[in-house]
Amino acid sequence: MARLIVVSNRVPLPDEHGSPPPGGMAIALNAALKKKDGLWMGWSGEVKGEEEPPALITREAGGITYALTDLAQKDLDEYYNGFANRVLWPIFHCRVDLAEYARQEMSGYYRVNRLFADLLMPLLQEDDVIWVHDYHLIPLAEELRRRGCRNRIGFFLHIPWPPADILFTVPIYDTLLRGLSSYDLVGFHTGYDLSNFAECLRREGCGDLVEGGFCRAYGRLFRCGVFPISIDTAEFESLADQAARDEALQENYRRIAGYDVVIGVDRLDYSKGIDQRIVAFRRFLQANDHRIGKTLLLQITPKSRSEVPEYLAMQKDVAELAGRVNGDLGTIDWVPVHYINQSLGRPELAGLYRMARVGLVTPLRDGMNLVAKEYVAAQNPHDPGVLVLSRFAGAARELEGAVLVNPYDPESMAHAIERALVMPQDARIERWRAMMARLREHDVYRWCDDFLSCLHQAQNTAR
Ligand code: GDG
DSSP states (O other): OOOEEEEEEEOOOOOTTSOOOSSHHHHHHHHHHHHTTOEEEEEEEEEEOTTSOOOEEEEEETTEEEEEEEEEHHHIIIIIIIIIIIIIHHHHTTOGGGOOOOHHHHHHHHHHHHHHHHHHGGGOOTTOEEEEESGGGTTHHHHHHHTTOOSEEEEEOSSOOOOHHHHTTSTTHHHHHHHHTTSSEEEESSHHHHHHHHHHHHHHTSEEEETTTEEEETTEEEEEEEOOOOOOHHHHHHHHHHHHHOHHHHHHHHHHHTSEEEEEEOOSOGGGOHHHHHHHHHHHHHHOGGGTTTEEEEEEOOOOOTTSHHHHHHHHHHHHHHHHHHHHHOBTTBOSEEEEOSOOOHHHHHHHHHHOSEEEEOOSSBSOOHHHHHHHHTSOTTSOOEEEEETTBGGGGTOTTSEEEOTTOHHHHHHHHHHHHHOOHHHHHHHHHHHHHHHHHSOHHHHHHHHHHHHHHOOOEEO
16 A cells, blocks of 8 residues: 655644644544555754754654654744745735745755755655645655655645736746646645646746646646645534533633624734724724624634744734724723634634624635635534635635625625625525535545545656
């Protein structure tokens, strides 16, 4: 049996009982790894001294081998905080204005990819299948091939692929494009991402899609496809059911249970449109007097990437904005924006999704957005809430029962919130059923199986 090797920047490690950490993707990949005697490689999350030689620490848990490496501070600053999160992340989310390109960080990015290739090569067996995740590791296949690796290697991009003119603002965009041509399979969330990728190749004059799900580029023929990621739908449904019966949790929610709750859940990230959402919520309250004192926005936003300056600045901006709306509109007994800048447990999150009448998921751009899917899966089938979803989230291409909005237009968002709140029950049920049917059929296990079965058939060849 071919082993499965997963490589990602961070590795979600199991707890002391060997159970995978919460989160659909980690659970699905763990299940696939367990079936295939698998190995998961990535950064340990620890920083090592500059002088210490690179090394892999391996450990077994729950039938999976974890191979982890520490990174030097300089590597981390240049590869992760630098090129990955200050160039690729903003540009792939069409925020060219926020990209800070530095040649040195780009070399750090390639240096860490070479390090990953050096460390992984000795662990590989002849028929291992390798699945590389996300923008941190685009050059990994090319580096492995240089070291003689002939295994099947797949790549999945968790974030959007940008339009050509946006990608071309990265000074080394051609090296990134070429790097992808070393994979056997390159996967995206949506057809839009795939067609942007193809457009980049065409405009560069170095390739295009060809029939049958293939791409010909830089003299190579490899597979390309669309694999929309999803959630563990059944698990989320059952978490929400349990939360609805959990007296302690319900007691916790008592203070907000009498209000119409509109919920937002996002990592603190400028791509998620959190400040635009708060502005739209203020507009909604101002335009709908009868909602004053009766509706609140519950915005749950764990901190992320605090080492990157844009994220630190945003932390302050969002907190100030929430405070301003509360100061301007709040009363002694009503706080319009409940802003929680911490991570909550998944059962609690599921319970809050269930109690919220509106799921307000309005990223400015998002590869998929799992929160939108979690909100749907957590609803009460007899009295579901309404998903208000940005048209710029990958999820908008699947969740046809959502009320779609333009997150740049506060008026239309304000209008959509009111429309969601007054939507009759039968219309809510009809919309919810359509979305839930999709999520039941296309859960994260299906995503994982679809990608891996395509990868098993794929083979990069010179053409
Ligand atoms: C990237 C792409 C793509 C959030 N707050 C809490 C919490 N969360 C969980 C949510 C959800 C996850 O974090 C966020 O997933 P998203 O998909 O919304 O966003 P990214 O982190 O940006 O992920 C994205 C994804 O990769 C997968 O391919 O969909 O487009 O950007 O699961 O529930 N979880 C807990 N407490 C919180 O406070 N427990």
